[in-house]
Amino acid sequence: MSKNILIINTGGTLSSVMKENGLAPGLTTIDMQKELHMVSGDTTLEIEDFCSLDSANIFPEDWAKLARRISEVRNDHDGIVVIHGTDTMAYTSSMLSFMLRNINIPVVVTGSQLSITNPVADAMENCRCAIHMAASGIPGVFVAFNRKVILGCRASKVRSLSFDAFESINYPNVATISSLGMSIDEKAVPVRNGVFHLSDSYSTKVCMLKMFPGMHRSLLESLAEQGYKGIYIEAYGIGGLPFVKHDFISTIEKLISNGITVVIGTQCPYEGSKMDVYETGKRSLEIGALQAHDMTSEAALTKLMWILGMTDNSSEIRDYYSINIAGEINTPLNQ
Known part of the structure; x- marks a missing residue:
């Protein structure tokens, strides 16, 4: 049976276009439909636009709003992919790990170093990895980037320009992609230790x-x-x-x-x-x-x-x- 995956777009480089003052988010999920479906395999995609922001403009209120949206739709989908800018992606994936503690489906955050419109971009490969991790049935919050999947609260951006921008810090990768396909290390996936409860409060002080x-x-x-x-x-x-x-x-x-x-x-x-x-x-x-x-x-x-x-x-x-x-x-x- 085909897995139903929801794509939530928040903006970032992946959906950027050249504007008067430089690259800025501008593509909607409608604009990216063809590319997303090309890498979706046998999964069924639903897509929605959450916002269109460079991730430097993502703030804690956006984390809470995004967590609430994921909580609302989690039982309607087998997995969720969040398209996000790379600059603050690790902050978002970390906070979602806490706000969505014990989530019962995979939530996979991804993005790219080049726009999906660029023919040599990493966007397509990152989306492919994210979609298939979202279809894995393994619950939790993750980051998919450069053919690897990282636990959301262990990801950190360590390179500013390279496609291999993120690393898993002091923790093994959850999954890697090679010529043998996607290999998931289930020992690296934290065991759910309770029922899901949205916890979207935070302090900015x-x-x-x-x-x-x-x-x-x-x-x-x-x-x-x-x-x-x-x-x-x-x-x-x-x-x-x-x-x-x-x-x-x-x-x-x-x-x-x-x-x-x-x-x-x-x-x-x-x-x-x-x-x-x-x-x-x-x-x-x-x-x-x-x-x-x-x-x-x-x-x-x-x-x-x-x-x-x-x-x-x-x-x-x-x-x-x-x-x-x-x-x-x-x-x-x-x-």
């Missing part, structure tokens, strides 16, 4: 900072003064912060005592933080900072936004952040 030599701790204080509820810090190495010339750790302690959630991760894309090794990391843990472990920056940030949208209870925040929600984190407790 969250900030991500990347540490650099010379940064002043007053920057943290200014964020607190502006009413931020959560701060994700990309620290050095395995989670190091300065505490001698500029005592960031005592400043963070003050923020935490005032009810602000501080999460510390690493600037290194691979292997994650391990803050129980050096004094600088241990000090942060002792004052109550949370640890991102091996999460991507995109997942660490969106998870914090999502949790703070649900609760302001510090113990609940700590519990939510430390557990594995959608395959985004691997800690000693989750192994």
Whole structure:
């Protein structure tokens, strides 16, 4: 029996055309029908336009609206493909992983580095991969790009121009395509551990900072003064912060005592933080900072936004952040 797949178009490079000021989204799913059906195989496609935006113009309210739309139509389709710009795709796929926790069908986010109108584009191949992953029956949120499928909360854009733009960070690919077809590693797919429940709340009072030599701790204080509820810090190495010339750790302690959630991760894309090794990391843990472990920056940030949208209870925040929600984190407790 033919699988019914819904294509939701949000814009991005895949649907771009040349305009007066450069490339910008302009094609609708009607314009792309022929190309999409060429790669759909024996699946039945339904298509709809959600918005037409460069993904730099995608904001948290769009994530919530998209999650609600997917929730509304999930029981009418065997799988859903979301066409999306690449620049913020990993943020969207991460947030959808949390908002659509325990979704009962595949939701596959894809895009391209060249417009589908370009004869040498990667668009057709990425759509083919996404459509067939959406028809696989394996539930979850995924990213399909360059003949591989990545868990949505493990994807990160690591190259700005190459077709091989995305990688799975600290986690195996869910599927790969070769001359043998699509090979799915079912061990890499998180097991559904409950019923689906749309959870589309979020907080925008969250900030991500990347540490650099010379940064002043007053920057943290200014964020607190502006009413931020959560701060994700990309620290050095395995989670190091300065505490001698500029005592960031005592400043963070003050923020935490005032009810602000501080999460510390690493600037290194691979292997994650391990803050129980050096004094600088241990000090942060002792004052109550949370640890991102091996999460991507995109997942660490969106998870914090999502949790703070649900609760302001510090113990609940700590519990939510430390557990594995959608395959985004691997800690000693989750192994």
